[in-house]
Amino acid sequence: MIKVNxxxxxxxxxxxxxxxxxxxxxxxxxxxxxxxGSGKSVxxxxxxxxxxxxxGEVWIDDKLISAMSFRKLQRVREKIGMVFQFGALFxxxxxxxxxxxxxxxxxxxxxSSLNDRVTESLASVGLEGTEKLMPSELxxxxxxxxxxxRAIAIKPEYMFYDEPTTGLDPVMTDTINRLxxxxxxxxxxxxVVVTHEMLTVxxxxxxxxxxxxxxxxxxxxxxxxxxxxxxxVKQFITGDSTLLLQESR
Amino acid sequence: xxxxxxxxxxxxxxxxxxSGMVTSVQSAYQFSxxxxxxxxxxxxxxxxxxELAPMITGLVLTGRVGATIAAEIGTMRVTEQIDALESLxxxxxxxxxxxxxxxxxxxxxxxxxxxxxxxxxGGWVAATTSMDVxxxxxxxxxxxxxHPWDAWFGMIKATTFGFTITSIACYHGYYxxxxxxxxxxxxxxxVVISCVCIVFLDYLLAELFL
Numbered sequence: 115m116i117k118v119n120x121x122x123x124x125x126x127x128x129x130x131x132x133x134x135x136x137x138x139x140x141x142x143x144x145x146x147x148x149x150x151g152s153g154k155s156v157x158x159x160x161x162x163x164x165x166x167x168x169x170g171e172v173w174i175d176d177k178l179i180s181a182m183s184f185r186k187l188q189r190v191r192e193k194i195g196m197v198f199q200f201g202a203l204f205x206x207x208x209x210x211x212x213x214x215x216x217x218x219x220x221x222x223x224x225x226s227s228l229n230d231r232v233t234e235s236l237a238s239v240g241l242e243g244t245e246k247l248m249p250s251e252l253x254x255x256x257x258x259x260x261x262x263x264r265a266i267a268i269k270p271e272y273m274f275y276d277e278p279t280t281g282l283d284p285v286m287t288d289t290i291n292r293l294x295x296x297x298x299x300x301x302x303x304x305x306v307v308v309t310h311e312m313l314t315v316x317x318x319x320x321x322x323x324x325x326x327x328x329x330x331x332x333x334x335x336x337x338x339x340x341x342x343x344x345x346x347v348k349q350f351i352t353g354d355s356t357l358l359l360q361e362s363r
Numbered sequence: 364x365x366x367x368x369x370x371x372x373x374x375x376x377x378x379x380x381x382s383g384m385v386t387s388v389q390s391a392y393q394f395s396x397x398x399x400x401x402x403x404x405x406x407x408x409x410x411x412x413x414e415l416a417p418m419i420t421g422l423v424l425t426g427r428v429g430a431t432i433a434a435e436i437g438t439m440r441v442t443e444q445i446d447a448l449e450s451l452x453x454x455x456x457x458x459x460x461x462x463x464x465x466x467x468x469x470x471x472x473x474x475x476x477x478x479x480x481x482x483x484x485g486g487w488v489a490a491t492t493s494m495d496v497x498x499x500x501x502x503x504x505x506x507x508x509x510h511p512w513d514a515w516f517g518m519i520k521a522t523t524f525g526f527t528i529t530s531i532a533c534y535h536g537y538y539x540x541x542x543x544x545x546x547x548x549x550x551x552x553x554v555v556i557s558c559v560c561i562v563f564l565d566y567l568l569a570e571l572f573l
Binding site for chain 2: 191199202204205219268
């Protein structure tokens with residue numbers, strides 16, 4: 115279970131998060147949506163301890179990670195698979211070396227069992243035979259899928275996705291959405307997805323929050339968000355940039 | 364080790380060779396009427412071992428090694444590869460920074476030894492081919508005022524420069540912000556600060572050890 119209490123974060127005088135709090139239950143797929151620059155990725159980075167809050171707490175499995183030392187945090191991170199927006203593959207390594215690096219660090223696998231896990235992980239994202247390719251030889255969608263394979267290879271209890279479908283064509287978006295759902299079902303993983311794609315929200319998540327000006331503007335199910343009368347929420351889900359302007363007139 | 368050490372050898376050989384040659388030619392030019400020509404070997408030896416090899420190699424490697432490390436780690440930062448390392452429970456300092464600083468600190472003295480040899484060789488080539496200095500005279504001059512401490516002092520400089528250049532590069536790369544602009548800025552800052560530090564340390568070490 116993930117619990118976030120009253121999270122505040124300021125960068126160079128700009129308040130990005132202003133008292134964000136929510137709970138993600140075990141096995142749940144939780145969506146974080148909001149406009150670009152609303153603090154979604156910043157919030158996600160707090161969940162894995164890459165950023166420390168100015169005020170507030172982040173709990174994972176009853177462990178307060180927002181105040182943890184680096185060594186203790188490393189042990190918590192062993193349970194988390196993180197998929198970055200552009201894959202964040204190590205560009206000096208091949209596809210298989212990217213996955214092996216994670217496995218060698220976080221598991222006791224070696225030799226043929228390690229190779230089998232690499233092959234299995236790549237097969238699960240539909241990228242068999244790409245082991246020897248360098249990241250520079252992959253398309254954007256392939257990079258994201260290798261990023262997913264690297265994260266899923268360690269058999270995490272938590273999966274965090276940072277804008278997994280941004281910039282992809284509709285078919286690839288659907289492929290990634292199916293992968294997120296597949297791993298949630300197969301591995302019983304608690305999943306957090308940061309996105310601004312409503313298709314991903316409707317298709318993948320169980321519950322969603324909408325961040326607006328550093329605060330939670332909406333918290334509910336994808337069905338609830340469709341019925342919301344809140345203008346900020348309506349504007350976001352319809353993509354109508356004139357909605358708030360019309361209301362203020 | 365391979366990138367910082369072995370792949371830097373060609374540029375180190377080239378710069379040291381010509382540094383030795385020009386030292387030889389210029390000293391012979393200044394000695395022309397009132398100093399015996401065999402002194403050229405002494406000037407080349409002392410200049411190369413004490414100053415030219417460590418200093419010029421340090422400045423050249425600032426461009427080659429320092430800039431590369433800053434750009435490499437900076438790019439890893441802006442493309443979230445360092446965040447990815449952390450998320451996989453790696454300590455980026457021990458995984459990315461420590462090996463580079465250790466490699467720089469260990470490999471620079473070896474490069475300076477190569478630069479010493481090439482610099483003296485270049486000086487000998489220039490002295491014997493374009494001036495009236497024989498090999499015997501050159502070696503006589505070289506040996507007359509040769510102190511082993513000079514060579515050791517060059518090694519101290521090399522170790523200090525290696526540590527300084529790689530540390531500055533790693534620091535600026537690690538704290539890169541923004542995109543390509545940030546990487547460019549980190550690289551430029553690394554080169555500028557490293558060059559300033561090298562000339563300052565060069566003076567400081569001379570004051571301390573000579």
